[in-house]
Amino acid sequence: MSLSPEQRAVLALWYEVNASLSAYYKLIGFFDSAQLAWQAKVETWRQLGIHRTHLKRHEQPEQTTASIDNIEQALTQGSYSLLFANQPDYPTQLLQIYDPPPVLFYRGDSARLHQAQIAMVGSRKPTAHAQKTTFDMAQYLAQAGYIITSGLAMGVDKRAHLGALAQADLESQGRTVGVMGTGIDIRYPNHHDKLFEQIVDQGGCIISELLPHTQPHKHTFPRRNRLVAGLSLATIVTEATVQSGSLITARLTSEQGKQVFAIPSHIDNSNAEGCHHLIREGATLIYHPQQVIEDVDNQLSWNNRSHPGTNVSTSKSSTNQPLSFNDSPSNTLLSNTSTSSILPSNIKSPRSAVIVPKHLNVVYEQLDWHGQDLDALLLSTKLATPELISQLMELELLGAINEQGGRYLRV
Structure with a gap:
């Protein structure tokens, strides 16, 4: 991949502001282009209120250039690839969140980013029952045509990714997206090397907005969580404590106007208190993945009725064909996503209610x-x-x- 001057400037700014979204967008908002912002004097940056550590980096352009050269060399070697926010293949749904990353580093099949995703998150130390529930639910949803998106962490995240990968036929494999809280070249947790390679080898995708060599930090994981929520139509929390970072993902999902699902457990299961809290606060209680499919279907159907101008495609007919987001960035995600194009024919219509004596x-x-x-x-x-x-x-x-x-x- 050969970078254009503007793309090099985007990376230069991203490097010099140390991936600070507020500083980056302040500069872009003032200068209108990355090239003009990067060429500006440090005094102009100072007048805009840019942090002193960013100013120091801006005063050392040779280090910035060396960093960009290293990234371009890695691109040439195929170590990873890049998506820029102004490119047509950048995931449309991320353009709808408050602070979309200007660049995404990725490995694997980027087409997964454009397909209908459901986030699954939860405890890093789940119970055996929660591990099985997560795996089975992810497998069910992936077989139904959805991409399972999670944060590559231990516990629930790992089981969600593995469930999505556990498909009987090769065409159905790889239906997972992993969002990293580190640079694209940093494996965290360290013992997840096999999982990372399995996702890429089977046709999934791993992404990061952070620069290469960025180590894990307590501030990088909430950033990851917002992308997990932003990419997805809805979020499922399978088991979580009240202090779990999964509740951050759930909150961000709700703030983005999307549905949060939570799986209940025994009232004395302290590991599930976060799920019970979410249900009390309005999350949808579920005990079967079909309920997620039905609710997402209903949500999209209602949105299409509310937006009669939405273009509805009826071309999806294969039972295992990946589901796609509409490519137009001009509307909100849900108004952009037609029910017929996002749900394949193997997804059942809502079941009639059964009254049990x-x-x-x-x-x-x-x-x-x-x-x-x-x-x-x-x-x-x-x-x-x-x-x-x-x-x-x-x-x-x-x-x-x-x-x-x-x-x-x-x-």
């Missing part, structure tokens, strides 16, 4: 969408075998549950 509630409440076998249900319900089988048959006739491979699960 009171005498079946004990059995029904023990079931989830993972499925449980008869022995597990006998232990949890304390029912006699004939009575349990009778109630399971009744629930199946009502259309409330299915039996698959000897396991009973909600539908």
